[in-house]
Amino acid sequence: MSEFPFPPGLVLFLGAFLLPQVQGKARTALVLGLPLLALVLIWSLPAGSTITLQFLQYALEPVSATAVGRLFATVFALAAFAGGLYGLWRAEPDGQGGYQLREGNVLELGAAYAYAGSAIGVTFAGDLITLFIFWELMALSSTLVLWSNSNDNPKAYGASMRYLLVHLAGGVILMGGIVWQVYASGSTAFVNMSELDSGAHWLIMAGFLINAGAPPLSAWVADAYPEASPSGMVFLSAFTTKTAVYVLLVGFAGAQVLIYIGLYMVFYGIFYALMENDMRRILAYSIVNQVGFMVTAIGIGSALALNGAAAHAFAHIIYKALMLMSAGSVLALTGQRKCTELGGLFRYMPLTAVFGIIGSLAIAAFPFTSGFVTKSLETSAAAYAGLVPAWFLLLTASAGAILYIGFKFPWFVFFNRDSGLHPPEAPRHMLWAMGFCAFLSIGIGVFPEPLYALLPHQPVDYQAYTIDHLVTQFQLLLFAAAAFFLLLPQMQVTPTISLDFDWFYRKLLKYLAREFSLKTMDARRLLEHRTLQRTEKMAERLYHRYGPQSVFARTWPSGVMVLWVAVLLAGSLVLYYLR
Amino acid sequence: MSPQSRKHGLSHAENLLRFRKIWIGVLLLVLLPEFFVHHHAYFEAQGIHIDASWGFHAWFGFLACVLLVLIARVLGFFLKRKDDYYDE
Structure with a gap:
């Protein structure tokens, strides 16, 4: 292995081109095997940069292993595995109370694996040029994931073009910053730039932030993702925003402006999700909300905060994938995506509902789920840094997260009222994919130590399970839930969308x-x-x-x-x- | 509505009442530790002790949710449009 270190991202990227060449069992084996192979490579690479290539007069370091990069690469490979399993077959109602399975969309699967591979490539990029190349490959392949759904959803084409335009604009800004940085400093190294003492740093940060869903362009997340297929959105939710978290973590840890941007994102996500009707768009807004927590923590920049951002990203990818799989199964088997059309599905899809609820509890940071042991690192970091307003705002947002997603999503989809829809339970491969994510979400929550051991700043001096933390979290959760049920009349979903910045380019x-x-x-x-x-x-x-x-x-x-x-x-x- | 679906879930008035009673019981239960547990105040240095006050997370969480929902209502008044707004 050590003779020629093979870039782990390329396994998925090149493997993606093999997928259309094979059929049936061979494709299944490839879809499930490639992420595992990538995982093995991620952990067999020695630390530090192992290859140096010459490009013009610049040295490229395409395989540079760091603790935080490995952590993100690991969860990207896990997400590709779970998403691949989920997307192997597509389910459709057969009109007689059952479902029929079709072969998964191979264009989408291939694009998704190229996308996952590029995301892993970013986490191993030791220099800005390599980073930029994988960054743009991500933009193209993720557009393809969305575009490949155009046959099933006529809105997907327009959404994919808007998505591409936003990301190409972000890419141009990033490239401008990188060129300026390389020209000014003569070095392509990807290092911490949090002093923001050059225009190049600002441009690079802006390029990163566009992918994170930061203002003013946050709208692209909720505009694009929900138009993808059920499996497509699982892939899309995992990589782009979290790669942005990774590069911000490496490049801009401690940049104070990120605290404000992050807090804005946190509340943007809450308010738009509270107003939203489309269940997967609620989940898309919640991505911005959760990434906002991470961006805030990166802005705080202490060891605890950065560990918190990394751990939260890891946990978030898994429980958000879980919720999207649950919502995706509902969409696939009922054809409905709006809360106003859904309800009462608990009786017909009990396992899908249970998995969706596990994801909701994790995002609400219920004790013994992954949200409880990761998000608390970030809020504690704000407290220890003495940031009074930030801490109170994050606490408000934590209560809000319980409300707008922990309860809103499962309540309006699985309970609330009998919508008259009688879908069958999700197919077995989808349930297995959900089970895998649910297992990880609870496993991390009960045994956080293995995840803590992977965090960038060691040793992790944090105890999630103290009496104080458990008591206060239960109080927060249960009283927020009480507020939810009391305020239900105020929270009734309406068949509406909410105006956002995309109004400027769409209207x-x-x-x-x-x-x-x-x-x-x-x-x-x-x-x-x-x-x-x-x-x-x-x-x-x-x-x-x-x-x-x-x-x-x-x-x-x-x-x-x-x-x-x-x-x-x-x-x-x-x-x-x-x- | 079929008889089977009548029996189900929280929509039924009797169940709802029972559910409310259980919920209030649980709320009181999680407030119980407040009598024994001493909370650590994060911001002693800034002279802020409110985060260690009695039942802080309970009432703060509740009020935060009320506030967020009300703000969302007001925002919705300005921002909500019919969901075919962007369709041609």
Whole structure:
């Protein structure tokens, strides 16, 4: 292994191109085997940079293993495994109370594996150029994951194009920053830039933040992800925003501005999720909310805070995948995605509901779930750093998370009322994928030590299970739940969407573009009319002068020619005599 | 509604009442430790002790939720549009 260290991301990236070549069992083996192989490689690589390539005059370090990179790469491989298992077959209702299975969308699976591979590539990138290459590969492959759903969901195409535009814009900003940084410092090294003392640092941070779902462009998350297929959204939720968390963690730990950006994201997610009706869009807003916690912690920048951000990202990827699988199964088997259309599914899909509830409890940081042992690192870090407003806001947001997602999602989908939908239970492979994520979510919650041992700043001096923490968390949870049930009349879902920044490019720019095209169309029509008139007039004049009736086109009698010849001859005779 | 679905769940009035009673019992139960457990105040240095006051997480969590829902209601008044708003 040590002779030539193979980049772990490439296993998934290259393997993605093999997927369409094989069928049936071989494809199943490949889908399940590739992430495990990547996992083995991730852990067999020695620490530090193992390959150096020359590109122009720059040294590239495509395989540079660090503790935090390995942690993110590990959870990316786990997410690819669970998502791959979930997406192996697609389920559709057969109209007789059961379901039929179709082969999974191989374009989506392939794109998703290339996407996962690129994300792992970012976590092993030792220099900015390698990072940028994998960053852009991620943007392209994730667009493809979304685009591949266009046949089943007509809205997916438009959403994928908007998604691509946002990410290409982010990529351009990032590239500008990297070029500036390399030009100014002469080094391509990916190091901490949290002093933000050069415009290059700001540009790089802006490029990273766009992928994290930071303001003002947060809307892309909830615009794009929910248009993907059930399995597609599982993949999409895992990689892009969390890779952004990873690069911010490495590049901008301790940059204070991130505290404010993170807190904004936290509350943005809560308010939009509270207003939302589409169940998977609620989950998309909750991604922004949760990443906001991580971004805030990165801004705090203490060892505890950074451990918290890394651990929370790890746990979040798994329980968010779990919730999206649960929601995706409901979507696949009922064809409905709006809370106003759903309800009472607990009786028909009991296991899907239980798995969805486990995910909800984890996101609400219920004791003995992964949320409890990871999110608390971040809030404690705010407390130990003496950040009074940040701590109170994070506590408010923790209570809000219980409300808007811990209860809202399972309540409106699985309970609330009988919607008249009678879907069958999710197919077995989907249940296994959910079971895998649920096992990890509870396993991490009960035994946090193995995860703590992987965190970047060792030793981790934190005890999640103290009497104080348990008591206060139970109080927070149960009183938030009481508030939820009391406020239910205020929280009724409505068949609406909520305006966001995407209004500017979906409505305003569209309106301006239409106005522009209408106005220019008029101008063009006028110009055309005038040109035509002038050309016609000129043609008329030409016709008059040179046409068949004109002076030049007249037929001359032959007598005239004889006369003229006689005149010429006479002329030459006269000239002859004169000489 | 079929007789089977009538029996089910929280929609039934009698069940709802029982559920409420259990819930209130649980709420009182989690407040019980407040009489024995001493909370550590995080912000002694800044002179803030409220986070160690009696039942802080309970009432703060409750009020936070009420506040968030009310703000969301007001925001919804301005931001909500019919869900075919962007469709052509």
